[in-house]
Amino acid sequence: MAPILAELALIGLPAVIVIMVVSAVLASRQQFIGFFGDVQHFMWLTNTFKDVLSTGDPMIKREFFGVPTPYAYNPIVMLEVIASLLVLETSGSPFFTYNFLLLGFLLLNFCSMYLVLRLLRFGAVISFVFAAVFLFAPATMAHATGHVYFVVTFLLPLYLYCLYRLKQQPQKIAYWLGLAVISGAYLWVREELGLFIILTSALAFAVNARSTLHGRLFPHLGLWLAVVGLFALPILALHLQKRHYDHDHGVHTTRDIQEAQLYSSSPANYLFPSDESLIYRHLPVVFKHANKAEHLNYLGLINLAGLGAWLFMLVFRRDLLDSLLRGAPFLRALQWELTLMAAASLILSLGPVLKLNDSDLNLPVHGLYDLGLPIVDQLRAWGRFGIFSFGAATLLSVHVFRFLLTKYGTAARPLLPLLAIPALLLVTFDQYPWGTIYRHKFEVPPAVHEIKATPGDFFVLDLPLNIYSGALNNATAQLLQVYHGKRIVNGYSPFVHRPFEQRVLNSPLVCFNYPQMIDTPSDECRASTISKFFTDEDIGYVVYEKITWGYQPGFGPQEDAVLREKSLRILNQLTDMGALEVSYDDASYTFYRRS
Known part of the structure; x- marks a missing residue:
C-alpha cells in the first residue's frame, strides 16, 4: 500500500x-473555467448555503424579491x-x-x-x-x-x-x-x-x-x-x-x-x-x-x-x-x-x-x-x-x-x-x-463595494430582467450578491418559480420583464409610479448590464433589443426626474443609486 x-x-x-x-x-x-450562467449560479448556491448554515433556516429569503423559497428549488x-x-x-x-x-x-x-x-x-x-x-x-x-x-x-x-x-x-x-x-x-x-x-x-x-x-x-x-x-x-x-x-x-x-x-x-x-x-x-x-x-x-x-x-x-x-x-x-x-x-x-x-x-x-x-x-x-x-x-x-x-x-x-x-x-x-x-x-471573462465592477458599504438591507435590481431566461438574465445578479451581500430582486431556479413570477407580474416590475412589458399599458409604467414602487419596496440600487452573454430558444437578438430599449427608456425617465442617479458607469455596467 x-x-x-x-x-x-x-x-x-x-x-x-x-x-x-x-x-x-x-x-x-x-476568468472562470466554464460557461456563463451555471458557474455564477453555483457560486450563489455556495453563498446561499452559508446563509442556511448561519441562520438555521433552509428557506431562501434574500433572493426572488423576498419571496420565501425552499432551498430544494435548486x-x-x-x-x-x-x-x-x-x-x-x-x-x-x-x-x-x-x-x-x-x-x-x-x-x-x-x-x-x-x-x-x-x-x-x-x-x-x-x-x-x-x-x-x-x-x-x-x-x-x-x-x-x-x-x-x-x-x-x-x-x-x-x-x-x-x-x-x-x-x-x-x-x-x-x-x-x-x-x-x-x-x-x-x-x-x-x-x-x-x-x-x-x-x-x-x-x-x-x-x-x-x-x-x-x-x-x-x-x-x-x-x-x-x-x-x-x-x-x-x-x-x-x-x-x-x-x-x-x-x-x-x-x-x-x-x-x-x-x-x-x-x-x-x-x-x-x-x-x-x-x-x-x-x-x-x-x-x-x-x-x-x-x-x-x-x-x-x-x-x-x-x-x-x-x-x-x-x-x-x-x-x-x-x-x-x-x-x-x-x-x-x-x-x-x-x-x-x-x-x-x-x-x-x-x-x-x-x-x-x-x-x-x-x-x-x-x-x-x-x-x-x-x-x-x-x-x-x-x-x-x-x-x-x-x-x-x-x-x-x-x-x-x-x-x-x-x-x-x-x-x-x-x-x-x-x-x-x-x-x-x-x-x-x-x-x-x-x-x-x-x-x-470568452467567460467576468469583470466584477468596483461599484459593488459601494453597495456593500451602504447601510441598510435594501434590494438590488439587476436589469435587463427576464425571469424566464434562467441563468441568462439572472446569473450576474446572483454572483454580484456574493460580493455585496444585499437582497436581490432577481432569482434563478431550474424551473419557473411561480410565487416569484406573480410577485413580479403583479407589480410595476412587469414594465421591465420580457415579454409582458410589450403588452403592459404605458400608463402603468409611468416613471412616477415606478419611483414610488422603488421607495415603498426599498429597491436601493439598479444595476444595468450592457453585455449580452448569449441567447436561448425564444429569446434572440431581436427580443433582447426590445427588452433593452424599453428598460433604458424607463431608466432614463427615472434619472431625468431625479429618482435615480448614476453612481458608476463603464463599458459593461451602469449602476443607478436611488436618490
Missing part, C-alpha cells in the same frame, strides 16, 4: 500545485457546496474557488481510478492510461464547462472496490462502513445519483442473499442502513419542506418530457461529445440528438475496443474468456453487479426519447414519467447516469487489455508510456472547449 500512496503523491502533489497556480492566475484575470449538491464554501472562506475569491474546485475534482476522479486499479494489482502504466480514460468519461467532460456537480465521479471506483472486497470478506466491518459512507456521500453529490448507488447496493445484497443469510450479516446491513440514513436525513428534510411549500402555494414543479430530455445522452455520448474539437470537427456526425452533435473520441475508442474484444471472446472464444476470468477476481466477483449497473445506467442515460434522424422513439424513462413517480418528474440531464456504465466498461476494458497484452503483446508493453501521455495531451487539447475560458 505504501508504494501506491507514494505514486499518488508523486502524481497528486505537483498536480495540486499546478491547479493552484492556474486557479490563481485565472482569478487575477477574473440542486441539492451538499458535498460540492461544502467543499466550495471551505475554499471560498479560505481564498475569498469566487473565481479561484470555482476553478480550483473544478480542476480538483477532475484530479480526484483520475486519482481514484488509478488507486483502485493499483489495488487490483494492475501495473502503473496501464493504471495511468485507464485512469485517463475514466477521467474523460462523457458524463464528466460534457459538463466540465459549467456543471461542476456533474463532474464529481471519484466515488464510483472506490464504491466498486468496497463492493468487491465485501464479497471477498463479508464479515469485515470496515468494508461495510466504507460502502455505507460512499453511498451516503453520493447522496450529497446529487440525490438521484445516490439513490442509484443505493439501489445498486440493494440489488447486490439481493443477488448475494444466500451468503448474507448464512453469514448472519444482519448487524452489518443495519450499520449500512443507519449510516446511509444519516446522510439522507438533511436531503429528505429539504425535499419535505419543498413538498409542503408547493402544496401550500399550489405550485407544480414537475417537468414535462421536453424539459426532461434536455441534456440527455445518446448512444454516441457514451464515448464523448466533441462539438468543438479541432481534428474531429469535420467528420460525419454519429447522431443528432436533442441539442448536441456528437463525435467519437480517442480515449473512448479504447473502451470500445475493450468491449469489442470481450464480446468476441464471449461469442467465439470461450476458452480465452475463461482464461481471462481466472486471472480477474474482480470481474468474477462482480459479474452480476457490473452487468446490472451498466445496463440500468445506460438505459437511464438515454433519457425519455431517442431521436434518430426525424423519428422519435419512446424509451423506458418515458414510462417512468408517465407513471408520475416521485423524484423522476424533477429530473433532466439524464446523460449524467452514463458515468456508471462508462465506469463499469472501463474496469472491464482494463482487464481485457491486460490479458491481451500479457498473452500476445509483451513486446508492445514498453510502448504504452510513449503512447499514453501524448494521447492524453492530444485529447485534452483537442476535445476541451478552451474558448469558454477566454
Whole structure:
C-alpha cells in the first residue's frame, strides 16, 4: 500500500500545485473555467448555503424579491457546496474557488481510478492510461464547462472496490462502513445519483442473499442502513419542506418530457461529445440528438475496443474468456453487479426519447414519467447516469487489455508510456472547449463595494430582467450578491418559480420583464409610479448590464433589443426626474443609486 500512496503523491502533489497556480492566475484575470450562467449560479448556491448554515433556516429569503423559497428549488449538491464554501472562506475569491474546485475534482476522479486499479494489482502504466480514460468519461467532460456537480465521479471506483472486497470478506466491518459512507456521500453529490448507488447496493445484497443469510450479516446491513440514513436525513428534510411549500402555494414543479430530455445522452455520448474539437470537427456526425452533435473520441475508442474484444471472446472464444476470468477476481466477483449497473445506467442515460434522424422513439424513462413517480418528474440531464456504465466498461476494458497484452503483446508493453501521455495531451487539447475560458471573462465592477458599504438591507435590481431566461438574465445578479451581500430582486431556479413570477407580474416590475412589458399599458409604467414602487419596496440600487452573454430558444437578438430599449427608456425617465442617479458607469455596467 505504501508504494501506491507514494505514486499518488508523486502524481497528486505537483498536480495540486499546478491547479493552484492556474486557479490563481485565472482569478487575477477574473476568468472562470466554464460557461456563463451555471458557474455564477453555483457560486450563489455556495453563498446561499452559508446563509442556511448561519441562520438555521433552509428557506431562501434574500433572493426572488423576498419571496420565501425552499432551498430544494435548486440542486441539492451538499458535498460540492461544502467543499466550495471551505475554499471560498479560505481564498475569498469566487473565481479561484470555482476553478480550483473544478480542476480538483477532475484530479480526484483520475486519482481514484488509478488507486483502485493499483489495488487490483494492475501495473502503473496501464493504471495511468485507464485512469485517463475514466477521467474523460462523457458524463464528466460534457459538463466540465459549467456543471461542476456533474463532474464529481471519484466515488464510483472506490464504491466498486468496497463492493468487491465485501464479497471477498463479508464479515469485515470496515468494508461495510466504507460502502455505507460512499453511498451516503453520493447522496450529497446529487440525490438521484445516490439513490442509484443505493439501489445498486440493494440489488447486490439481493443477488448475494444466500451468503448474507448464512453469514448472519444482519448487524452489518443495519450499520449500512443507519449510516446511509444519516446522510439522507438533511436531503429528505429539504425535499419535505419543498413538498409542503408547493402544496401550500399550489405550485407544480414537475417537468414535462421536453424539459426532461434536455441534456440527455445518446448512444454516441457514451464515448464523448466533441462539438468543438479541432481534428474531429469535420467528420460525419454519429447522431443528432436533442441539442448536441456528437463525435467519437480517442480515449473512448479504447473502451470500445475493450468491449469489442470481450464480446468476441464471449461469442467465439470461450476458452480465452475463461482464461481471462481466472486471472480477474474482480470481474468474477462482480459479474452480476457490473452487468446490472451498466445496463440500468445506460438505459437511464438515454433519457425519455431517442431521436434518430426525424423519428422519435419512446424509451423506458418515458414510462417512468408517465407513471408520475416521485423524484423522476424533477429530473433532466439524464446523460449524467452514463458515468456508471462508462465506469463499469472501463474496469472491464482494463482487464481485457491486460490479458491481451500479457498473452500476445509483451513486446508492445514498453510502448504504452510513449503512447499514453501524448494521447492524453492530444485529447485534452483537442476535445476541451478552451474558448469558454477566454470568452467567460467576468469583470466584477468596483461599484459593488459601494453597495456593500451602504447601510441598510435594501434590494438590488439587476436589469435587463427576464425571469424566464434562467441563468441568462439572472446569473450576474446572483454572483454580484456574493460580493455585496444585499437582497436581490432577481432569482434563478431550474424551473419557473411561480410565487416569484406573480410577485413580479403583479407589480410595476412587469414594465421591465420580457415579454409582458410589450403588452403592459404605458400608463402603468409611468416613471412616477415606478419611483414610488422603488421607495415603498426599498429597491436601493439598479444595476444595468450592457453585455449580452448569449441567447436561448425564444429569446434572440431581436427580443433582447426590445427588452433593452424599453428598460433604458424607463431608466432614463427615472434619472431625468431625479429618482435615480448614476453612481458608476463603464463599458459593461451602469449602476443607478436611488436618490
